[in-house]
Amino acid sequence: MRASRVAALSVAGVVALVAATPAGGAGAPQRKTVRVLDNYYSPAKLTVNNRSTITWKWPEDAGDTHDVVLRKGPAGVKKFASDGAAAAFTYKRTLTKPGTYSLICTYHEEMTMTIKVRR
Numbered sequence: 001m002r003a004s005r006v007a008a009l010s011v012a013g014v015v016a017l018v019a020a021t022p023a024g025g026a027g028a029p030q031r032k033t034v035r036v037l038d039n040y041y042s043p044a045k046l047t048v049n050n051r052s053t054i055t056w057k058w059p060e061d062a063g064d065t066h067d068v069v070l071r072k073g074p075a076g077v078k079k080f081a082s083d084g085a086a087a088a089f090t091y092k093r094t095l096t097k098p099g100t101y102s103l104i105c106t107y108h109e110e111m112t113m114t115i116k117v118r119r
């Protein structure tokens, strides 16, 4: 089906199709969920394509208070921080600069996570 459609395209169309999906280029944005638990993020390490959206999700039942704060990010990324919450809360960010993002819960210094954003 796909191959026959490609074969039916004009030469110009095929060139456009190839240009839209460069080999070894940026992958499609992803959606990832990180659980905010006592006292850790799960997962604590993530590698995602550029422009991916990360959703931090607190459990429905109350635990300790946690937040998500960008401690260090790639050059030019504005610092961001969620509110502190104990339960039934979500926080979302779309990461649009490649590099390493170091995040921390300001209530628990040992509660950290790292996100790597691919080019």
Ligand SMILES: [Cu+2]
Binding pocket: 039, 065, 066, 067, 105, 106, 107, 108, 111
């Ligand atoms: Cu915490």
